[in-house]
Amino acid sequence: MTTVLICDDLRAVRDGLRRSVSAVPGVSRVDTVASGEEALLRWPVDRHDLVLMDVQMPGIGGVEAARRLVHNHPDANVVMLTLASDRDAAAAAIAGGARGFMHKDVSREELCAMVANALTVSAMQPEDGDFVVSPPRLPADDAPELTQRELQVLSGMAGGKSNAQIGRDLFLSEDTVKTHARRLFKKLGASDRAHAVALGFRWGLVR
Numbered sequence: 001m002t003t004v005l006i007c008d009d010l011r012a013v014r015d016g017l018r019r020s021v022s023a024v025p026g027v028s029r030v031d032t033v034a035s036g037e038e039a040l041l042r043w044p045v046d047r048h049d050l051v052l053m054d055v056q057m058p059g060i061g062g063v064e065a066a067r068r069l070v071h072n073h074p075d076a077n078v079v080m081l082t083l084a085s086d087r088d089a090a091a092a093a094i095a096g097g098a099r100g101f102m103h104k105d106v107s108r109e110e111l112c113a114m115v116a117n118a119l120t121v122s123a124m125q126p127e128d129g130d131f132v133v134s135p136p137r138l139p140a141d142d143a144p145e146l147t148q149r150e151l152q153v154l155s156g157m158a159g160g161k162s163n164a165q166i167g168r169d170l171f172l173s174e175d176t177v178k179t180h181a182r183r184l185f186k187k188l189g190a191s192d193r194a195h196a197v198a199l200g201f202r203w204g205l206v207r
Helices: 011-022 036-046 061-072 084-095 108-120 148-158 163-170 174-188 193-202
Strands: 002-007 027-033 050-054 078-082 100-103 131-133
Touching: 002 011, 002 036, 011 027, 011 050, 027 036, 036 050, 036 061, 050 061, 061 078, 061 084, 078 084, 084 100, 084 148, 084 193, 148 163, 148 174, 148 193, 163 174, 174 193
Parallel strands: 002 027, 002 050, 050 078, 078 100
Antiparallel strands: 100 131
């Protein structure tokens, strides 16, 4: 039997997710906390099999909380809860060690499927761009061949940088960065930045 920890600052979200996750076969207990700080204190005590962590919260926030949790406890299994505007933050969380992200607006059925798969096979492919849980690392020999610029752009994304920030670092215009991003998305088969970063880690293209 497995346990899940839900971390979200909104009570309505916590309660709704708890009801849905509790319905997943095999889940024995669902606990909730309201902040990243609470999650960092709670997880080492109960060592939940899965943590669903909201990206945007007061205090240290979900991205930093996920980074600290995985850094201190590499076996922690963290999936970020996001809105459409949170994809860059989700990419930063994945760079910090989160397994992937899930859009908050997924249906109850999709939520149950994601939780079940994350707990049993620890791998899931994106479904309509709503969630992605990164599969295990793939052989480097199978990695798509990216140009040096594309690798630099991907590395910037993994660091949670915006296109404008990446452009300043590389002395490129933002439009040029977007062009490189579109090309590397196509080569990787990625749907967005967070997915590209997750795939980059799988192939060892970014670390």
